[in-house]
Amino acid sequence: MQKITNPEIGSWDIILKRPTVQIDDIESTVTEVFNEVRTKGDVALNKYTSLFDGVQLQTIPVSELEIERANQAVEEPLKKAIEVAKNNILAFHQAQKTQRVAVQTTPGVNCWQEKRPIEKVGLYIPGGTAPLFSTILMLAIPAQLAGCKEVIICTPPNKQGAIDPVILYTAALCGVKKIYKVGGIQAIAAMTFGTQTVPSVYKIFGPGNQFVTVAKQYATRYNVAIDMPAGPSELLVVADHSSNPQYIASDLLSQAEHGVDSQVILVSTDTEMIDMVQQAIEIQLEDLPRKDIARKAIENSRFIYFDTHELAMEFINAYGPEHFIIASSNEQFYTEAVRNAGSVFIGKYTPESAGDYASGTNHTLPTNGYAKQYSGVNLDSFLKSITFQKISEQGIKNIGNAIELMAEAEGLLAHKNAVSIRLKDLN
């Protein structure tokens, strides 16, 4: 870990630098897979599933029988836990529903804004060592709340050609019936172009490795939207003398276990706290099954001391962390002054894990500094707003002349004429 004391503002850029993703190297593979999926459809999916996942599939869609079996395979306590999370996520996203906005801007000029669902969305759920069923809750629940007509899931099969039961259970619980055994670049390509079995979608959501990330970015060339650009997960904790070093250590480690490239940062206005957290990390690290990964991420971590809360906050806003834990007695100051963060966790009993799983907030959040301009996934991510207007005779009389003058000044005479022709009839 790198310890830094009162870094000068000029040096922040270097301290805050995230690892660069080498897009160019991966892009040629992405281009190749996209071209093949586009032209050959399912044949290409089967080829790449065999090549990358090492399995020959009988069928790409998950069958009803598989879902039924999954329902039996998942243990009751885990089902209950998922239920708790589901209810909280539902409650928080339900509350995000908005009413239509209607304004008569000028007498006779009625304008309104309504949100309507994105009809077809695709959720990508990564495979790997563990089944990330929590991400299904985070994406499928708001998609259903928004009223998306078609919600599909793509997720890679394991070596036996199966999907983990808890993934299937959670998908079914959230009402998603179309699940496809396809992962990686080929899954993103399938959702972009559509194949014989996998339908194309208008927007793709979900996390993934570097290949999936570059594939999602690439998909945007083909009239598909994505939830947000992605990078390694991040946690920044701000602490002071009042913090509990054991809790902070556990939070930093929960971030560190995600991957060796996880971004772990401690900002503190108390030097002793930095030392205490460091010691607590060393002890807690020993008991973790993923300690090799976590240790590596901790080695790359930065522990930074600042004299004042104000400077600390400035630094944090310049970083724009995905997750931001306020473990400081100066809670209110940080809560109000934070401008750039994905999700903020306040106080002693609010670990990042809560938001990752079950408190109700979404865990699909902007990384890599994107908190400066992107929201995390929320209900609106599955909606788009459409504006409407209806103008009466009186309305066009009221604003018609302004339109004519402006259109003329922009040299667009047909725009002017569309008003003039109406005004003439009304006189």
Place this chain on the structure above:
Amino acid sequence: MQKITNPEIGSWDIILKRPTVQIDDIESTVTEVFNEVRTKGDVALNKYTSLFDGVQLQTIPVSELEIERANQAVEEPLKKAIEVAKNNILAFHQAQKTQRVAVQTTPGVNCWQEKRPIEKVGLYIPGGTAPLFSTILMLAIPAQLAGCKEVIICTPPNKQGAIDPVILYTAALCGVKKIYKVGGIQAIAAMTFGTQTVPSVYKIFGPGNQFVTVAKQYATRYNVAIDMPAGPSELLVVADHSSNPQYIASDLLSQAEHGVDSQVILVSTDTEMIDMVQQAIEIQLEDLPRKDIARKAIENSRFIYFDTHELAMEFINAYGPEHFIIASSNEQFYTEAVRNAGSVFIGKYTPESAGDYASGTNHTLPTNGYAKQYSGVNLDSFLKSITFQKISEQGIKNIGNAIELMAEAEGLLAHKNAVSIRLKDLN
């Protein structure tokens, strides 16, 4: 123009096809300009302004004196017209402000969502034959309402190295003080990386030609967001026997005069109306100063007859027009059933020009079918939402076990431990 009667669903894809933008050809130029602006800053801006715009600039920022002179140069009636538009746009976007969303999802688990402004935004205003000052209103007004701290404008200078007075007047009226004489790819690169004079921003807004469009897309590789991908402007009008063919012709022509690649579509449940609109277009076309452009766009237009409103609506939703005029007696049906459109104009006295300039809705809208997944620019385009949570002792006791179980099932033991360590202290 292409007249089509009751096209079968299988043929819609071909009928609805938009012109393809050749990204690859332009991208090498974009890459070159970006690299040079990144390394050489203002020197590169001056070089490309000289090369592409044919003018040697003394200084890149617009001076206070230039703004003052512009204020005197713009005529009173146009100022009044801009004032009308400004007030309406302000009213409609002001109404889009939302409150924070707060939910106690479980006793002791408090979650909330707040919107905070994107701190730095850049507005691109194209040059060309006419000054598009209306776009300043559409972008600067919501940016200021959102509370963006830094709002800058880049716009190309004319051959004399000047910016049109009405652009400067409108910018000043909207409170934008930082205006830079730089256009094209180099402007987008400047806002992406920052130069000695032009600050970098977090999000870039605004229309432009193909070069600007590709440059904006390219900028997203460098941690910058953009308002939306862009394509040629579009209008689809739905008509029936009750429509006024003169009005429809004037609306289609106002779209057609934008450029030869403008997308102009008429859908009608009445064949006679199609013929009448065609005749009206021929007559009105003759009087337009931009008739060569408009004629070309009309030649590429499609006039489509459908037997039923339902089929017509299905077709329109499959297209997802940027602008959608409902000139049909079946107003309510179309208004309720539209799923994919940027902005909808209802009734006889609601020409597209109204929304382009002065009714209050935004004219920066999704083209190229992006209405299926993107909103037009609105107040939220300048904000991002941040989630917050604060959990009490009771709260973590209530959901702690669910988190532990889920984290364990995902194989993330440090995530589990962050909860266990707290629960232990509370027992």
